[in-house]
Amino acid sequence: MNIFILEDDYHQQGRMENLLYQLQEKHALSVKRLEVYSKTELLLQAVQEKGSHQLFFLDIEIKGDPLRGLEAANSIRQRDSQALIVFVTTHSEFMPLTFRYQISALDYIDKPLDKENFEARVEAAVLYAQKQNRKTVADTAFSFKSKYQQFQIPYEDIYFLETSQISHHVILYTQTERIELFTSMNEVLKQESRLHKCHRSYALNPKNVVRIDKMERIAHFPNGMTCLIARTKMKETLAKMGGEIE
Structure with missing residues (x-):
């Protein structure tokens, strides 16, 4: 599995990265890459593979641009129909735009959620990605x-x-x-x-x-x-x- 994080807030970067390392150890996940980016162009340059083993946690507002994360998600989706995309953001009002962009996001997680619920949502996304990856390989890929x-x-x-x-x-x-x-x-x-x-x-x-x-x-x-x-x-x-x- 490859996991990519797009987030320009250093506190939130550390929060996500630490949580994902904990989940990797807890569930014995086979994670080849776990990378954090604050710029969309660097993230997109780093993505060289395709498939449901690619999991993205994307903030929507990046560097003051309220839609930069959505644009990154759209670029990812255009390249890879099977990639799994999760938005982690404070801008829940932008959720309807994900349908307009036809991004097919796996989840939309609010940063202000309490610690227990936030971590449970991230964990659910990771476990779904692991399960979906195995199913896709076995069935149709x-x-x-x-x-x-x-x-x-x-x-x-x-x-x-x-x-x-x-x-x-x-x-x-x-x-x-x-x-x-x-x-x-x-x-x-x-x-x-x-x-x-x-x-x-x-x-x-x-x-x-x-x-x-x-x-x-x-x-x-x-x-x-x-x-x-x-x-x-x-x-x-x-x-x-x-x-x-x-």
């Missing part, structure tokens, strides 16, 4: 984890993988993105058995192939992207589609 990266992406969004010209790099193509993974094709396939290796340089998601050109040995995807199919893999690839796709 393409999940890749290495020493350097972790990604969770809806499996249905995956088109194909391509080996990069850079050694030990793989390029993941989705409906909307091109993501570079610092690993090998075989390592990804070990972690995600639903992908089909159709060529020494490509592995595809059979569910997203819309057409196969058998003469040219090319798989076509909804957005016009294509990948190659090896001659020796054509029969197996067609079988993965449930039959011949013209």
Whole structure:
């Protein structure tokens, strides 16, 4: 799990950071990153991963700007539909704006809450994130984890993988993105058995192939992207589609 805090008040920073360390120890949470930022641009620069293992506690008013936290949340949501966002703020009057921004916040915690209720709300958010992360990985996500990266992406969004010209790099193509993974094709396939290796340089998601050109040995995807199919893999690839796709 990665936990990010956006808060420009030093007292509140310490309060949140100490509480989260206590929860980490109490529940034996596997937290890879726990980071605090007072500037939205630094927070956004630090976020390199995607998935429900990303939990954000965001203040709404930052550096005197009453909507800076909402804008940061909107940027996070645009990049990552699965990230979990919790607002921790004194500005409860801005709650309706979270719906207008379509941020889908997990919770909206008032800073003035008494200590017991405040800590209980934060704890509930952390435990939900832990549970949701496990459920997402088990049920629907393409999940890749290495020493350097972790990604969770809806499996249905995956088109194909391509080996990069850079050694030990793989390029993941989705409906909307091109993501570079610092690993090998075989390592990804070990972690995600639903992908089909159709060529020494490509592995595809059979569910997203819309057409196969058998003469040219090319798989076509909804957005016009294509990948190659090896001659020796054509029969197996067609079988993965449930039959011949013209």
